[in-house]
Amino acid sequence: MTSRMTRPVRAVITSVFMTLVAAALAGCLFKDEEKxxxxxxxxxxxxxxxNVVLPDDPERLDTLGEGIQQVLEEVDASMSTxxxxxxxxxxxxxxxxxxxxxxxxxxxxxxxxSMEVSRFSGGAFxxxxxxxxxxxxxxxxxxxxxVPEPALLAERMAxxxxxxxxxxxEPPAVRTQKHQYLDLSAIAxxxxxxxxxxxxxxxxxxxxxxxxxxxxxxKGRKPDDEAWRLAIxxxxxxxxxxxxxxxxxxxxxxxxxxYRNYYESEGQRYSHxxxxxxxxxxxxxxxSVTVIAENCMLAxxxxxxxxxxGFEKARALATRDNIPAYFIVRGDNGFETHYTPxxxxxxxx
Numbered sequence: 001m002t003s004r005m006t007r008p009v010r011a012v013i014t015s016v017f018m019t020l021v022a023a024a025l026a027g028c029l030f031k032d033e034e035k036x037x038x039x040x041x042x043x044x045x046x047x048x049x050x051n052v053v054l055p056d057d058p059e060r061l062d063t064l065g066e067g068i069q070q071v072l073e074e075v076d077a078s079m080s081t082x083x084x085x086x087x088x089x090x091x092x093x094x095x096x097x098x099x100x101x102x103x104x105x106x107x108x109x110x111x112x113x114s115m116e117v118s119r120f121s122g123g124a125f126x127x128x129x130x131x132x133x134x135x136x137x138x139x140x141x142x143x144x145x146x147v148p149e150p151a152l153l154a155e156r157m158a159x160x161x162x163x164x165x166x167x168x169x170e171p172p173a174v175r176t177q178k179h180q181y182l183d184l185s186a187i188a189x190x191x192x193x194x195x196x197x198x199x200x201x202x203x204x205x206x207x208x209x210x211x212x213x214x215x216x217x218x219k220g221r222k223p224d225d226e227a228w229r230l231a232i233x234x235x236x237x238x239x240x241x242x243x244x245x246x247x248x249x250x251x252x253x254x255x256x257x258x259y260r261n262y263y264e265s266e267g268q269r270y271s272h273x274x275x276x277x278x279x280x281x282x283x284x285x286x287x288s289v290t291v292i293a294e295n296c297m298l299a300x301x302x303x304x305x306x307x308x309x310g311f312e313k314a315r316a317l318a319t320r321d322n323i324p325a326y327f328i329v330r331g332d333n334g335f336e337t338h339y340t341p342x343x344x345x346x347x348x349x
Contacts, residue, residue, distance in 0.1 A: 034223045039065045043072040044189055045082070046213035050196060053207035053223055064203060071199045072192055072212070078107050079188040081130065091174060092130075092181050100173040108172035110184055110191045111165070113297055117187070118162040121305035121317070126276035128164065130183030131156040136281060138272040157279040190254055190300025193217045197296075210296075217252045217296040229348065235287035235328050235335070243328060243337065245348040252296030256307035257288030257328075275308050284310040285330040292324040292346060315340065 039050045039061070050068055054060065078087040091101050103111075117125045135148050135156050148156075164178045184191075189212055196210045197217045207220025209228050218228045227247040234241040235257045246253070256273070273282045289306045293299035302323065306314035311329050315338060318325040324343040329336045339347070 036222060037061055039068055041065075041069060043069075044076060044080075044192065044213060046189075048072060048196075048210075048212040050200075050211070051209040052200065052205050053220065054205065064200070064205070067199055067203065068196055071195050075106070075188065075192040075195055078104055079110060079184045079191070081183050081185065088182055088184060095179075097176045097179055100168060100175050103172050103174055105172050106191075106195070108167065108169065108174070110188060110297065111167055111174060111182075113191075113301060114184065114187055115162060115165065115167065117298070117301035117305055120302075120321075121309065123162065123276055124308040125186065125301055125305035126160065126162045127182050127184055127187070128160040128162050128180045129274055129276040129279075130181040131159045132276075132279045133183060133272075133274050134181075136272075136274060138274070153279050160276065160279075162276075186256075186304040187297055187301040189213050190215045190252065190296040190298070193252065193296035193300075215252075215254045215296050215300055216248075218248045219250050221249065232290050232326060232328075233288070243335070244326065246290075246292075246326075246346040247348055248292070248346065251292050251294065252299040253290065253292050254296060254299035254303040255288055255290040256300075256303035273304070273307055282308055282310070286311040286314070286327060287330050287335065288328045289314060290326040291318075292343065311338070318342075 033055045034053055035056060036051050036053055039052065041048060048068070052061075052064065076083065076086070080086045081089060081092070083089060084093075087103060087107055091097065091103070094101065111127075114125070114127045118127070132153070135153065159179070159181065161178070161180075164176045164180055165182075166175050166177075168174070193210050193212050193215050194217060196212070197208070197219065200208050200210070201219070207222065208218065210217045216230060218230075221227055227249050230246050230248060230253060231242045232244045232246060232255065234243040274280065275282055286307060289303055291299045291303040291306065293302060302325075306318065306325060306327075309317070311327050314325065315327060317323075318340045322340075322342045324340060324346060326339040326343050327337065329338065
């Protein structure tokens with residue numbers, strides 16, 4: 001059974017840096033009838049921390065905790081590439097993918113959103129890039145001892161291409177005339193956040209903050225009517241430090257960066273983020289990008305696309321489409337921060 005905890009936020013020193021800055025956590029008990037409670041546990045190879053505004057009702061909190069865990073486990077059972085029995089892995093294992101393969105409405109929703117982000121970004125986001133991600137050692141396959149040979153990289157690249165995917169809405173199904181390996185790791189976590197948010201909505205929870213592995217969705221306000229405050233992290237691997245604080249009301253937020261998941265080989269650093277257009281790890285000066293969207297799934301996918309594109313292209317696209325985006329760029333004298341006009345209203349001065 002998966003370990004899970006339910007407790008008042010004021011009693012917690014959380015290890016999740018992105019959830020709330022310390023100033024926002026202070027004094028979370030405002031009314032006798034309401035507290036901010038935290039429900040936490042492991043999932044997706046990371047952890048989740050959900051804050052809910054509710055009266056002190058242990059039975060209801062326990063029920064919510066069980067429901068949250070079930071929602072996230074269902075997402076994992078559908079969309080994980082690390083599980084051979086997942087819905088996605090069963091499609092990936094098909095020798096012939098040309099026939100319609102029935103899928104759940106939830107998986108169809110994420111695949112459809114992935115295609116939307118791919119088209120929007122000109123292919124900077126591509127869920128078929130899994131074979132190349134695996135080749136570089138950031139998927140279920142073992143990490144290579146050396147950098148992939150150009151011929152092998154070209155062979156894997158030939159197996160990719162989001163335009164090969166066909167979706168059917170009724171009944172939900174997917175197929176492709178060219179065999180594909182689909183990897184939803186850059187968007188499924190955001191969907192998991194949204195799935196928990198929908199569950200809490202259905203359970204009548206009016207205010208909450210859902211965080212899974214750093215991706216976030218909030219609704220409502222804390223008991224004192226203050227908005228949720230979130231920290232954008234300084235993109236350094238050796239410590240955790242606040243770069244900027246933002247306030248959210250009813251939005252999703254996701255950050256994509258190259259400073260946590262990487263490895264070094266022969267003095268060269270290789271990011272886990274692979275550019276689907278080149279098949280190689282990104283190597284530009286954009287350290288991290290944070291995106292705010294109407295839901296966390298889109299924020300997750302768009303942040304990944306922007307991270308692949310690099311600062312100049314991503315900022316131009318985000319500005320054109322009025323997308324709230326915050327960029328931290330490596331400059332000659334340290335980090336430089338930039339944000340789109342749409343992001344400015346979320347910043348705490």
